[in-house]
Amino acid sequence: MASAAASSCSSISMMFLTHSSAATSSTAHRLLPPGCLRRRRLHCHPLQMGPASLRCLTFPSSAAAPSPPHVVVPHASLSTEVNTKVIDGKAVAKQIRDEITAEVSRMKEAIGVIPGLAVILVGDRKDSATYVRNKKKACESVGINSLEVHLPADSTEEEVLKHISGYNDDPSVHGILVQLPLPSHMNEQHVLNAVRIEKDVDGFNPLNIGRLAMRGREPLFVPCTPKGCIELLHRHGVSIKGKRAVVIGRSNIVGMPAALLLQREDATVTVIHSRTSNPEEITRLADIIISAVGQPNMVRGSWIKPGAVIIDVGINPVEDTNSPRGYRLVGDVCYEEAIEVASAVTPVPGGVGPMTIAMLLQNTLISAKRMHNFE
Amino acid sequence: MASAAASSCSSISMMFLTHSSAATSSTAHRLLPPGCLRRRRLHCHPLQMGPASLRCLTFPSSAAAPSPPHVVVPHASLSTEVNTKVIDGKAVAKQIRDEITAEVSRMKEAIGVIPGLAVILVGDRKDSATYVRNKKKACESVGINSLEVHLPADSTEEEVLKHISGYNDDPSVHGILVQLPLPSHMNEQHVLNAVRIEKDVDGFNPLNIGRLAMRGREPLFVPCTPKGCIELLHRHGVSIKGKRAVVIGRSNIVGMPAALLLQREDATVTVIHSRTSNPEEITRLADIIISAVGQPNMVRGSWIKPGAVIIDVGINPVEDTNSPRGYRLVGDVCYEEAIEVASAVTPVPGGVGPMTIAMLLQNTLISAKRMHNFE
Numbered sequence: 001m002a003s004a005a006a007s008s009c010s011s012i013s014m015m016f017l018t019h020s021s022a023a024t025s026s027t028a029h030r031l032l033p034p035g036c037l038r039r040r041r042l043h044c045h046p047l048q049m050g051p052a053s054l055r056c057l058t059f060p061s062s063a064a065a066p067s068p069p070h071v072v073v074p075h076a077s078l079s080t081e082v083n084t085k086v087i088d089g090k091a092v093a094k095q096i097r098d099e100i101t102a103e104v105s106r107m108k109e110a111i112g113v114i115p116g117l118a119v120i121l122v123g124d125r126k127d128s129a130t131y132v133r134n135k136k137k138a139c140e141s142v143g144i145n146s147l148e149v150h151l152p153a154d155s156t157e158e159e160v161l162k163h164i165s166g167y168n169d170d171p172s173v174h175g176i177l178v179q180l181p182l183p184s185h186m187n188e189q190h191v192l193n194a195v196r197i198e199k200d201v202d203g204f205n206p207l208n209i210g211r212l213a214m215r216g217r218e219p220l221f222v223p224c225t226p227k228g229c230i231e232l233l234h235r236h237g238v239s240i241k242g243k244r245a246v247v248i249g250r251s252n253i254v255g256m257p258a259a260l261l262l263q264r265e266d267a268t269v270t271v272i273h274s275r276t277s278n279p280e281e282i283t284r285l286a287d288i289i290i291s292a293v294g295q296p297n298m299v300r301g302s303w304i305k306p307g308a309v310i311i312d313v314g315i316n317p318v319e320d321t322n323s324p325r326g327y328r329l330v331g332d333v334c335y336e337e338a339i340e341v342a343s344a345v346t347p348v349p350g351g352v353g354p355m356t357i358a359m360l361l362q363n364t365l366i367s368a369k370r371m372h373n374f375e
Numbered sequence: 376m377a378s379a380a381a382s383s384c385s386s387i388s389m390m391f392l393t394h395s396s397a398a399t400s401s402t403a404h405r406l407l408p409p410g411c412l413r414r415r416r417l418h419c420h421p422l423q424m425g426p427a428s429l430r431c432l433t434f435p436s437s438a439a440a441p442s443p444p445h446v447v448v449p450h451a452s453l454s455t456e457v458n459t460k461v462i463d464g465k466a467v468a469k470q471i472r473d474e475i476t477a478e479v480s481r482m483k484e485a486i487g488v489i490p491g492l493a494v495i496l497v498g499d500r501k502d503s504a505t506y507v508r509n510k511k512k513a514c515e516s517v518g519i520n521s522l523e524v525h526l527p528a529d530s531t532e533e534e535v536l537k538h539i540s541g542y543n544d545d546p547s548v549h550g551i552l553v554q555l556p557l558p559s560h561m562n563e564q565h566v567l568n569a570v571r572i573e574k575d576v577d578g579f580n581p582l583n584i585g586r587l588a589m590r591g592r593e594p595l596f597v598p599c600t601p602k603g604c605i606e607l608l609h610r611h612g613v614s615i616k617g618k619r620a621v622v623i624g625r626s627n628i629v630g631m632p633a634a635l636l637l638q639r640e641d642a643t644v645t646v647i648h649s650r651t652s653n654p655e656e657i658t659r660l661a662d663i664i665i666s667a668v669g670q671p672n673m674v675r676g677s678w679i680k681p682g683a684v685i686i687d688v689g690i691n692p693v694e695d696t697n698s699p700r701g702y703r704l705v706g707d708v709c710y711e712e713a714i715e716v717a718s719a720v721t722p723v724p725g726g727v728g729p730m731t732i733a734m735l736l737q738n739t740l741i742s743a744k745r746m747h748n749f750e
Contacts, residue, residue: 211581263646263648268645320670
């Protein structure tokens with residue numbers, strides 16, 4: 001049941017990710033620590049949530065409960081010492097968006113080109129519509145043109161391919177996103193492969209992943225969420241070279257590319273997954289932890305080496321009767337325990353989440369610059 | 376200096392590998408254990424070797440010194456107990472070649488198709504000529520057609536590309552190998568990328584590596600040496616799922632794809648490289664060790680967890696005044712120490728070496744079967 005619930009909730013748990021359906025990883029119930037008895041994931045469709053309760057420590061609700069989606073935890077109530085430990089993804093993402101805004105403006109003035117991102121949405125899923133709307137808003141906020149086509153759920157694969165082909169050939173489009181999931185009658189892989197690799201700003205094309213894995217090769221685009229994780233480490237001044245890193249989760253969109261990126265930066269990387277027999281023991285050896293499994297509060301304080309840096313990719317909805325929405329979002333890492341042991345932690349929400357869209361904008365800008373040889 | 380020597384000797388140290396120049400990894404002098412004082416790598420061109428000495432323990436020379444290349448250590452002098460520990464790559468490779476012979480024959484009888492492997496050799500390097508000759512012999516031994524073109528060192532890149540294009544279009548060719556290194560005036564990556572991915576039996580195309588890295592995707596070909604490592608584990612009855620594995624070395628042709636393969640089989644994998652600060656400590660946690668760094672006897676007995684299984688990819692020439700050739704081949708792992716601690720070890724030579732060509736033949740057969748829909 002835990003497994004099924006995790007799956008059904010994945011689209012909301014990945015609210016900030018580029019692809020709603022392609023959640024962080026297959027669930028890993030074997031990874032659940034035995035001590036965290038009060039944790040319960042919401043067993044429901046994301047848009048039909050009922051009551052539940054989830055806490056890893058008995059903090060007063062008002063202090064511990066993160067805000068609903070899109071509202072960043074202010075940490076105002078935390079001590080100064082704790083504040084320095086928080087990797088503020090919202091602030092970093094804003095800084096990056098400001099940099100993008102400046103670059104987009106400089107490019108427009110210099111060569112008259114405005115980067116363009118095209119999004120293809122098929123069907124009427126409300127969550128997908130929300131993601132697409134958020135991407136559009138984000139584009140507008142930095143001056144990137146956003147184009148969108150919304151096709152009915154009963155469209156044929158050929159119609160989708162026709163639109164992809166149009167965007168492939170459109171010189172004003174520098175990035176193309178197909179919002180997932182597609183209706184079940186379509187072959188997702190077939191559709192995604194139709195996107196020209198030079199415009200595949202998601203970076204999920206196998207050719208791109210291969211280049212990411214190979215020494216001496218460069219990917220055209222680094223996938224947005226793992227790129228955001230590494231960017232948070234860089235901008236927080238965390239040294240990666242020679243460090244031991246553990247990536248929890250081996251999904252194609254987060255865990256696997258995050259491990260490849262850490263290795264490219266000379267970390268010694270171990271990937272933990274659902275078949276790992278001693279995840280706690282292995283995680284405790286790490287200087288850097290990136291968790292992307294979609295298991296609320298799985299990583300407890302006892303898993304963390306004192307002084308480790310933690311990037312928490314999980315965005316998991318859990319019951320919270322004190323919240324007006326009846327739920328709140330928590331990460332894969334028990335934040336209250338982690339903040340006591342680690343040297344730095346990303347909060348959820350307000351950590352990796354805001355970085356994903358910032359990296360999508362950055363990839364679109366990179367693509368436009370590359371196509372026009374603009375430096 | 377150690378670094379330079381390792382590099383200059385890499386072509387002979389990888390005698391069994393498909394690409395002579397693309398050695399296992401950049402050297403990792405920081406990985407050298409301090410205790411192994413008598414180790415010395417040959418500082419010479421592979422074909423101009425002088426005297427030296429290399430031993431990790433003071434065994435009698437007659438028992439410990441492996442035979443020259445292509446002659447497999449018989450292990451007749453080892454006890455029965457030790458014999459069960461030896462993963463006999465030569466025997467496994469023979470078994471696989473016998474299976475390939477039978478399949479090639481069955482295919483020929485059923486549909487009249489004979490698998491064909493084309494090798495392109497440019498220039499007059501003696502080592503390259505030897506590798507090509509060995510591949511040709513191996514093809515003949517299993518009934519695979521081998522085609523070869525030998526171009527002068529001053530050929531243009533266009534001439535090489537023309538031959539690749541010819542083989543790409545030739546329906547009797549199911550696999551194409553460009554023998555490396557190419558003369559320095561050619562762009563290796565450009566030339567290799569010209570090989571049709573359906574005939575890239577080396578499996579080094581980034582698109583192929585990307586598919587290897589991604590869950591739910593299948594590579595067209597698994598690179599030969601790492602494939603041989605996993606095949607040795609399978610045929611020796613070593614369970615991989617849930618095991619802790621350490622891969623030492625992160626080269627594109629062995630370490631990196633070996634790590635991806637182990638992870639595909641549900642091992643928990645850590646990749647150790649030249650920037651890893653505590654390789655011994657990490658290696659000692661592993662149930663399975665694959666070493667591919669090209670550092671003679673680097674992995675000592677103290678690095679090995681009792682009962683671990685070791686696949687030693689390194690084939691390093693070291694001085695041996697007792698050998699008629701003045702050198703002998705040793706692995707990355709100190710064999711005499713490993714055999715006392717591990718539950719199974721591949722010898723050098725006679726371990727992974729013979730598997731690489733067997734896997735090349737297997738990939739060529741797989742390619743022919745796929746092109747002709749033959750099962």
